[in-house]
Amino acid sequence: MEVRLRASIDKFGFYKPIIVREVAGGDELQILGGEHRWRVACNMGLTTVPVVNLGAIDDKTAKTIGLADNGQYGEDDAIRLSQILRDIGQEEVEI
Numbered sequence: 001m002e003v004r005l006r007a008s009i010d011k012f013g014f015y016k017p018i019i020v021r022e023v024a025g026g027d028e029l030q031i032l033g034g035e036h037r038w039r040v041a042c043n044m045g046l047t048t049v050p051v052v053n054l055g056a057i058d059d060k061t062a063k064t065i066g067l068a069d070n071g072q073y074g075e076d077d078a079i080r081l082s083q084i085l086r087d088i089g090q091e092e093v094e095i
Helices: 002-012 035-043 059-073 078-087
Strands: 018-023 028-033 051-053
Touching (some): 002 035, 018 035, 018 059, 028 035, 059 078
Parallel strands (some): 018 051
Antiparallel strands (some): 018 028
């Protein structure tokens, strides 16, 4: 995956923003979508990336957004996915 992301960023630039929320009273940001892109950007030495900050949203909403983003663009970890679904009180999530 990293090779594909690096090639995409090299060719097209960083056109899809990282989705984050504010945690710890707004002093920290948590990535909800785009962690792989962020890691590749760091490995490439990029010092800035586009970010969309959703503000201080609740955990359930954050997990649901993360699932939606990962379902479209990422790879699922089955064990972590089942835990997140239990945490948000759903066995299935429509994305």
